Amino acid sequence: MAGVSKVAPTPLLKDELDIVIPTIRNLDFLEMWRPFFEQYHLIIVQDGDPSKVIKVPEGFDYELYNRNDINRILGPKASCISFKDSACRCFGYMVSKKKYIFTIDDDCFVAKDPSGKDINALEQHIKNLLTPSTPFFFNTLYDPYREGADFVRGYPFSLREGIPTAVSHGLWLNIPDYDAPTQLVKPLERNTRFVDAVLTIPKGTLFPMCGMNLAFNRELIGPAMYFGLMGDGQPIGRYDDMWAGWCMKVICDHLGLGVKTGLPYIWHSKASNPFVNLKKEYKGIYWQEELIPFFQSATLPKDCTTVQSCYIELSKQVKAKLGKVDDYFLKLADAMVTWVEAWDELNPSGEKSVEQNGVVAK
Amino acid sequence: MAGVSKVAPTPLLKDELDIVIPTIRNLDFLEMWRPFFEQYHLIIVQDGDPSKVIKVPEGFDYELYNRNDINRILGPKASCISFKDSACRCFGYMVSKKKYIFTIDDDCFVAKDPSGKDINALEQHIKNLLTPSTPFFFNTLYDPYREGADFVRGYPFSLREGIPTAVSHGLWLNIPDYDAPTQLVKPLERNTRFVDAVLTIPKGTLFPMCGMNLAFNRELIGPAMYFGLMGDGQPIGRYDDMWAGWCMKVICDHLGLGVKTGLPYIWHSKASNPFVNLKKEYKGIYWQEELIPFFQSATLPKDCTTVQSCYIELSKQVKAKLGKVDDYFLKLADAMVTWVEAWDELNPSGEKSVEQNGVVAK
Numbered sequence: 001m002a003g004v005s006k007v008a009p010t011p012l013l014k015d016e017l018d019i020v021i022p023t024i025r026n027l028d029f030l031e032m033w034r035p036f037f038e039q040y041h042l043i044i045v046q047d048g049d050p051s052k053v054i055k056v057p058e059g060f061d062y063e064l065y066n067r068n069d070i071n072r073i074l075g076p077k078a079s080c081i082s083f084k085d086s087a088c089r090c091f092g093y094m095v096s097k098k099k100y101i102f103t104i105d106d107d108c109f110v111a112k113d114p115s116g117k118d119i120n121a122l123e124q125h126i127k128n129l130l131t132p133s134t135p136f137f138f139n140t141l142y143d144p145y146r147e148g149a150d151f152v153r154g155y156p157f158s159l160r161e162g163i164p165t166a167v168s169h170g171l172w173l174n175i176p177d178y179d180a181p182t183q184l185v186k187p188l189e190r191n192t193r194f195v196d197a198v199l200t201i202p203k204g205t206l207f208p209m210c211g212m213n214l215a216f217n218r219e220l221i222g223p224a225m226y227f228g229l230m231g232d233g234q235p236i237g238r239y240d241d242m243w244a245g246w247c248m249k250v251i252c253d254h255l256g257l258g259v260k261t262g263l264p265y266i267w268h269s270k271a272s273n274p275f276v277n278l279k280k281e282y283k284g285i286y287w288q289e290e291l292i293p294f295f296q297s298a299t300l301p302k303d304c305t306t307v308q309s310c311y312i313e314l315s316k317q318v319k320a321k322l323g324k325v326d327d328y329f330l331k332l333a334d335a336m337v338t339w340v341e342a343w344d345e346l347n348p349s350g351e352k353s354v355e356q357n358g359v360v361a362k
Numbered sequence: 363m364a365g366v367s368k369v370a371p372t373p374l375l376k377d378e379l380d381i382v383i384p385t386i387r388n389l390d391f392l393e394m395w396r397p398f399f400e401q402y403h404l405i406i407v408q409d410g411d412p413s414k415v416i417k418v419p420e421g422f423d424y425e426l427y428n429r430n431d432i433n434r435i436l437g438p439k440a441s442c443i444s445f446k447d448s449a450c451r452c453f454g455y456m457v458s459k460k461k462y463i464f465t466i467d468d469d470c471f472v473a474k475d476p477s478g479k480d481i482n483a484l485e486q487h488i489k490n491l492l493t494p495s496t497p498f499f500f501n502t503l504y505d506p507y508r509e510g511a512d513f514v515r516g517y518p519f520s521l522r523e524g525i526p527t528a529v530s531h532g533l534w535l536n537i538p539d540y541d542a543p544t545q546l547v548k549p550l551e552r553n554t555r556f557v558d559a560v561l562t563i564p565k566g567t568l569f570p571m572c573g574m575n576l577a578f579n580r581e582l583i584g585p586a587m588y589f590g591l592m593g594d595g596q597p598i599g600r601y602d603d604m605w606a607g608w609c610m611k612v613i614c615d616h617l618g619l620g621v622k623t624g625l626p627y628i629w630h631s632k633a634s635n636p637f638v639n640l641k642k643e644y645k646g647i648y649w650q651e652e653l654i655p656f657f658q659s660a661t662l663p664k665d666c667t668t669v670q671s672c673y674i675e676l677s678k679q680v681k682a683k684l685g686k687v688d689d690y691f692l693k694l695a696d697a698m699v700t701w702v703e704a705w706d707e708l709n710p711s712g713e714k715s716v717e718q719n720g721v722v723a724k
Binding site for chain 1: 516541650
């Protein structure tokens with residue numbers, strides 16, 4: 001580019017996107033993100049002891065909620081929001097009034113592309129969300145809407161308009177998002193491979209959605225982005241984003257919404273303690289063997305045309321079919337209902353049918 | 363690496379792989395591939411006028427078949443092999459006695475990776491074929507068996523062994539594999555994006571398989587790699603590899619076999635004439651709108667446990683359901699049967715059930 005303008009350009013979707021950050025510490029990590037986040041609004045969800053003061057660097061526009069705020073705002077329904085677990089971030093999705101959400105962990109820094117340039121993760125997420133998805137047929141040159149790419153020979157023309165994108169799942173350089181057993185076995189493994197691709201997860205295919213670096217269209221899929229019951233008082237942790245991802249994908253497939261993964265990368269700075277993680281995860285590690293087949297075979301009735309109605313239906317199926325795996329899922333199924341009720345309370349005009357959103361149901 | 367050995371190492375699968383090349387011209391392009399192909403056996407399928415002499419550079423080990431050879435070897439069954447179309451390459455798959463096939467077009471050259479190093483495409487295909495596939499759940503860090511990668515958090519442990527890989531689909535730098543309308547609209551578009559990934563096409567997802575740069579396990583899937591009736595005397599061209607890809611994928615999904623796409627890249631040197639291509643493709647462009655839903659909903663009965671029995675069953679469904687699209691599909695369905703008969707004639711011990719191959723049917 002010839003010359004650098006002294007006036008920063010207005011960032012994409014500046015007034016339509018909130019950045020949600022769950023944290024237990026001072027947010028020094030924001031310094032590195034300043035050029036990319038400073039013009040956006042932040043929603044900080046403080047986890048753990050509400051009397052602790054979280055310092056936010058100067059110049060950021062933010063609102064901060066601690067546990068007392070959550071209890072005050074939601075009353076008894078606050079029970080659906082996890083405590084002492086980053087799953088609490090989903091409270092931020094609920095109180096946002098914006099169309100788009102980007103959520104990021106506070107140990108994630110700006111990554112560099114292979115040319116050494118800082119990656120504007122948020123900008124890439126927005127590009128992903130604003131271009132369609134193609135879940136019905138795989139394009140071998142990946143995202144056909146990127147510059148320099150297109151649909152290849154043999155791609156049906158009737159599918160080339162794609163469908164609206166609900167979720168953009170970004171990746172991580174440096175510390176990969178491994179489970180505790182893999183961390184223990186490969187403590188030194190680092191992700192150094194920059195894969196320059198964005199792709200749609202095909203319809204009917206599940207994937208492990210990580211909450212570290214994630215964006216979504218809140219209007220299209222918000223009520224399905226519940227991060228479950230984790231942490232304090234729960235038998236499990238580190239499955240919050242997975243749970244949300246599986247529920248969300250089943251609902252997106254039903255409603256004709258797309259999910260992308262790939263770019264952007266962030267730099268994940270430090271591995272969490274694998275021994276602590278193992279304690280949080282071990283039930284999930286065997287439960288997931290039953291959860292995946294459950295979600296793979298889950299179908300939603302045709303008359304579920306809103307995210308809310310899909311989510312309530314899914315909660316019933318969780319109760320009926322996963323309750324026998326562990327009583328925890330009975331509690332989780334109830335919390336799913338509470339979550340949707342709380343969502344609708346805070347977002348009174350929020351329940352839109354997919355037709356209203358211009359999305360064609362299958 | 364410290365130093366370069368003066369003795370070339372024995373290449374991977376040297377005695378278990380044939381390179382199949384369909385051509386109408388002298389094979390000067392092999393000069394560029396000499397370091398990578400010289401120790402392998404080539405099967406050259408000469409298309410068009412059999413009296414023309416095709417020159418093969420010195421030092422390559424090859425067998426060459428022209429139309430007279432095909433007619434002599436297959437007799438009346440030669441009708442299933444296309445003439446004046448690169449679809450004739452599948453004759454090479456049939457006469458091979460090896461376990462693996464790599465097929466490449468004669469306008470494909472050695473590509474360079476981003477560091478400027480020549481890409482050994484064949485070596486990458488072999489790596490793809492010798493490591494398992496993971497079609498039942500998407501791994502966000504792509505091929506979990508590559509160095510520096512693994513399964514991410516939330517990936518069910520029961521699925522981490524993967525399943526045998528039947529097909530490795532490679533990509534193209536420079537001229538992308540576009541259809542005629544896209545070529546006409548974007549005559550100057552070149553693929554310059556090197557995406558450093560290999561991934562499994564999920565179960566239930568179809569993709570456009572291109573025959574330019576393709577490898578497969580002949581023992582596992584060979585009889586499904588029929589490139590159909592194209593070219594001389596047929597109403598369609600340039601859908602040979604697509605047809606094979608759709609049939610193959612349905613059968614792989616049924617038999618529990620994996621299909622990968624991504625690396626390796628080759629350098630595709632020149633775009634074919636879009637006007638000529640349009641003439642070949644135009645029926646395919648509207649037929650594919652009915653073919654894709656047909657293949658997406660095709661299911662095979664449980665007692666089809668060999669590739670041959672799956673393929674015969676699929677030919678019946680083609681006849682029953684696509685015959686009404688055009689009479690061409692009645693002829694094609696018959697040719698599919700002829701193909702399998704010819705395959706079994708040339709490969710008398712070829713029909714193995716998936717159990718014999720150690721593959722678990724679903």
